[in-house]
Amino acid sequence: xxxxxxxxxxxxxxxxxxxxxxxxxxxxxxxxxxxxxxxxxxxxxxxxxxxxxxxxxxxxxxxxxxxxxxxxxxxxxxxxxxxxxxxxxxxxxxxxxxxxxxxxxxxxxxxxx
Amino acid sequence: xxxxxxxxxxxxxxxxxxxxxxxxxxxxxxxxxxxxxxxxxxxxxxxxxxxxxxxxxxxxxxxxxxxxxxxxxxxxxxxxxxxxxxxxxxxxxxxxxxxxxxxxxxxxxxxxxxx
Numbered sequence: 332x333x334x335x336x337x338x339x340x341x342x343x344x345x346x347x348x349x350x351x352x353x354x355x356x357x358x359x360x361x362x363x364x365x366x367x368x369x370x371x372x373x374x375x376x377x378x379x380x381x382x383x384x385x386x387x388x389x390x391x392x393x394x395x396x397x398x399x400x401x402x403x404x405x406x407x408x409x410x411x412x413x414x415x416x417x418x419x420x421x422x423x424x425x426x427x428x429x430x431x432x433x434x435x436x437x438x439x440x441x442x443x444x
Numbered sequence: 445x446x447x448x449x450x451x452x453x454x455x456x457x458x459x460x461x462x463x464x465x466x467x468x469x470x471x472x473x474x475x476x477x478x479x480x481x482x483x484x485x486x487x488x489x490x491x492x493x494x495x496x497x498x499x500x501x502x503x504x505x506x507x508x509x510x511x512x513x514x515x516x517x518x519x520x521x522x523x524x525x526x527x528x529x530x531x532x533x534x535x536x537x538x539x540x541x542x543x544x545x546x547x548x549x550x551x552x553x554x555x556x557x558x559x
Contacts, residue, residue, distance in 0.1 A: 363546045372532060372551040374446065374488075421487065425546030430475070430539070431500055432546060434487045 333358045335424050345410050345443045352407040353413035354422030363425040364405040365398055365432065370418045375419050378420075382407065393417070417442045447471065449539050449541075455519045458555045462523040465546055469516055469537030475499070476518040477548060478510055489548035492532070494539065496540040525558045 334357040344350050356362055363382050367375040379390025386398040396407045404424060419439045423432040447470035457463055458544035460547040469476050480503075493512035504510075507525075512518040522529060532555050536548040 365547070367550075367555055374448075374552045375447070375536075377547065377549065380547060399506060431477070431492060431502075432548060434489075436486050443558050 332380070332425055333426060333433045335433050335435040336420050337420075337438045339438045340406070340436070341439045343360050343443055344442040346414055348409050350407075350409045350412045350416070352420050352422075352442070354405045354407065354435060356405065356422075356424045356433075357403065358365045358424055358426050360426060364396075364398060364404075365425070366394070366407050367423065368392075368418050369419045369421065369437075370373055372386075375389065375421060380427060393441075412440075412442055414444065416430040416440060446549040446551065448535060448549050450533075450535050450551035450554050452465075452505045453552065453555060454555050454557075456559060457525060458559055459525055459527060461525050461558075462521065462557065463525065465520040465522070465533050465535075465556075467518045467520070467535030467537075467551060469518070470549055473537035473539055475539040475547070476512055476516070476517065477536040478504075478518070479534040479536065480531045481534060481553075482528075486529075487534075490520070502521050519559060522556070527558050530556055 336355045366378040369375045383397045419437045421437045422435040425432045460488045474495045477492045480488045481520045490504040492500040510520045534553045535551045538548045
């Protein structure tokens with residue numbers, strides 16, 4: 332069965348420091364992979380997606396993610412975080428014929444001034 | 445702005461009551477998904493509709509039901525409400541008429557508080 336694991340419930344990073352949020356998935360074929368961000372009191376916004384091709388994908392707000400098939404990972408990165416990046420980040424995987432997404436539990440990003 | 449709208453933004457009601465949450469998908473999107481987000485359960489998929497027909501069910505209670513209308517807006521009905529139903533309810537849409545997609549666009553959510 333498909334599953335998504337975000338091993339870190341919370342991550343605290345200093346403003347200006349680099350960020351990496353981890354996502355591991357379980358899926359038999361090539362998955363469709365997504366990262367979403369949810370700011371406090373807001374809905375989820377699509378940050379970036381991977382379907383095929385170049386394994387390093389660029390998203391909005393300066394984020395990027397790298398698909399590593401051998402590690403079943405799709406980690407999200409940003410070279411320098413801003414206080415406005417404080418939010419919850421969700422990784423999701425899609426595959427199969429039902430066109431649904433399987434969601435990770437989310438990682439809450441806390442920014443230290 | 446994702447183009448998905450949800451009303452109302454906030455809803456406070458008492459146990460045992462029934463409420464209806466409304467969602468309008470992005471223009472042209474045929475598929476609507478409903479999710480429940482609570483502190484202890486995370487983001488839970490409830491149900492999906494595509495062009496008026498139920499397509500998939502997730503962890504939806506029997507007290508909950510949904511439908512999608514000919515104009516593609518959707519309603520989620522929650523009845524016999526319990527304290528544990530207090531949560532954020534999100535609607536997402538996807539799929540233009542040109543084909544299927546996993547990409548979902550979320551509305552701002554309805555915060556339901558049951559007292």
